[in-house]
Amino acid sequence: MYAWNHLEHKWKVVTKKIAGKKDFTLRGTVNVSEYMMDHKINVLIQDEIPATANDYDYTFVWMSDTQYYSMTYPYIFDTQTQWIANNKNVLKIKYVFHTGDLVEESFKEDQWNHADKYMKTLENANVPYGVLAGNHDVDHKTSDYTQFYKYFGESRFTDKSYYGETYKNNRGHYDLISAHGNDYIMVYMGWGVDAEGIAWMNHVLVEHPDRKAILSFHEYLMASGTRHPNGEKIYKEVVLKNPNVMAVLSGHYHESQTIVDEIDDNRDGKPDRKVYQMLADYQAGPEGGQGYMRLLHIDQDNNRIIVNTYSPYMKDYNFYNTDVYPGKDEFVMDLDMQPSEKRVSTDSFEVNVYTDTEIGKKENVNSGMFAEVQWNGLTENNSYAWYSVVTDDFTGKTVSKIWTFTKGKADEQYHETVIDITMRKHPRTRTGETQ
Incomplete structure (x- = not known):
């Protein structure tokens, strides 16, 4: 209401x-x-399904576990990303998450080709997105990332303006997204999160304290709605330690679950923030999930994110029946979505203006020799600035920085500068101009 x-x-x-x-x-x-x-x-x-795009400011889309689409139902994968591209402006889509298992079998090139082709639809539409490797994207026994690196390694994203920094060739990475005055950092870590990866995430989050952080993993929440032991480790060592974390996304387990923790960052006995931790994986449904994916509509004025689930393939909202499972696929995240106040301060500001007024000129100055000119007409106690230009007969040119001085007593008729000209390839004379 x-x-x-x-x-x-x-x-x-x-x-x-x-x-x-x-x-x-x-x-x-x-x-x-x-x-x-x-x-x-x-x-x-x-209703919590927004009637129009006027009910929110912008949208994030969240995909996960598209493995059966890559293997058996590629047309569903195609429908998903094409729908995102087509609705980029209508729904004000600013970013897309993918929380892993792009393919079912990491050794099958045809599955990677499908994932490559359909995720490229987002690139062609200039929709920023991030991916991570799920357990099916790597070798099950050795966690070999070779195929993931080949198709979704660092080189795929280095030219993207939003791509922040990579960890081990996109095994982990972060993206920087800004919308309506809010700055976000989207942090990803693929299958096999270890102590080194946790240390990297903490380092990244500490470096960006003023950005709202959304973390993405393949495995975090279990189907029971509780954190996996690995998720619990991440929660204690990353989520609790970084006050800018507002949400955690994960897939892997065939379910839809949400838990919310209220965290007292300053330990004054009152919660300082809520962290929404969500699992959304529909692959156990018909046709590998029938293309259902999460829509996160950010409504900044009302400090909330409206969450619902949509399938462009089925043209239908919510995989789970909302009458039987209220709040499972459609709910509201109550968060402080007000933009942080930003102020830029500096100790000094300097502008150098290079004029073309010539003070004097010396020609045929050999390397190692001194060049000097006299600057007449200066007034006592006034400040002046000057610079030098050195050229040769072969289009070589060097411009010095600008120096300043204040004219002293009347008997000081000129300001002297020494220019050391070193000849390298062409031992011929140069011309020195002081301006």
Whole structure:
């Protein structure tokens, strides 16, 4: 339920409820001075699937476990990325996550060719995206990343403006995304997260404390809705230690689960932030998941992210029936989505202006010799600036930095500079100009 705040001139969330099969009552409380105008309060009741793109500021899309599409149903994979590309402007899509298992069998080139082709649809549409390796993208026994490196290694992304830094040839990496005044850092770590990888993630997050962080792994939450032991390790050693982490995405297990932890960063007994940890993997469904993927609609004015699940292949919302499983595929993330205030400060600012007014000129100056000119007409106690240009007969040219001085007593008629000219390839004379 929304109510119109006439002081702030916008709709604000008053209350909400996850619908089930039975009828229910929505009841909320508002401040009369803020919400009543002409003895009326304007109220709007709305489903969590946004009616139009006007209900949010921009969208992130989250794909995962497309392995069966690469192996058996490539047309579903094609439909997913083509839909994202086609709706880039309509849905204001700023970024796409992929949390691993691009292919089912890492040794099958045809599956990699499918993944390569359909993810390239996003590149051709200039939609930023990030990927990581799932357990099926590497050798099961040795965790060999060779094939993943071949198709989705660092070289694929180095020319992307949003690509931040790589860890071991894109085994891990981060992307930098900005939208509507909010700066994000999307941190990825592929299959086999170890102590070195955790140290790298912590280093990256500490370097970007003012960016809202979303972490992506293949394995984090289990189908039971609890953290896997590896996920628990990441939670304790990365999530808890970095106050800018707001969400964790993962796949691997065939389920849809969400847990929310409230974290007291400053240990004053009050929660400072919420961290939404989500699992979304639909591959156990018909046709390898029928193309369902998550849409994260960011509504900054109301400090929330509206989450729902959509399949462009089925043209249908939500894999799980919302009447039977309320809140599983459609819910709201309550987060502080206000942009951080940014201020740039500097100790000094300098502008150097090179003029073309010539003070004097010396020609035929040999290497190792001194060149000097007299600057007449200077006024006592005034400041002056000058620089030198040295050229030769072979288009060679050197320009010095700008020096400054203040004219002293009247008997100081000129300011002297020494120019050391070193001849290398062409031992001929040079001309020195002082300006």
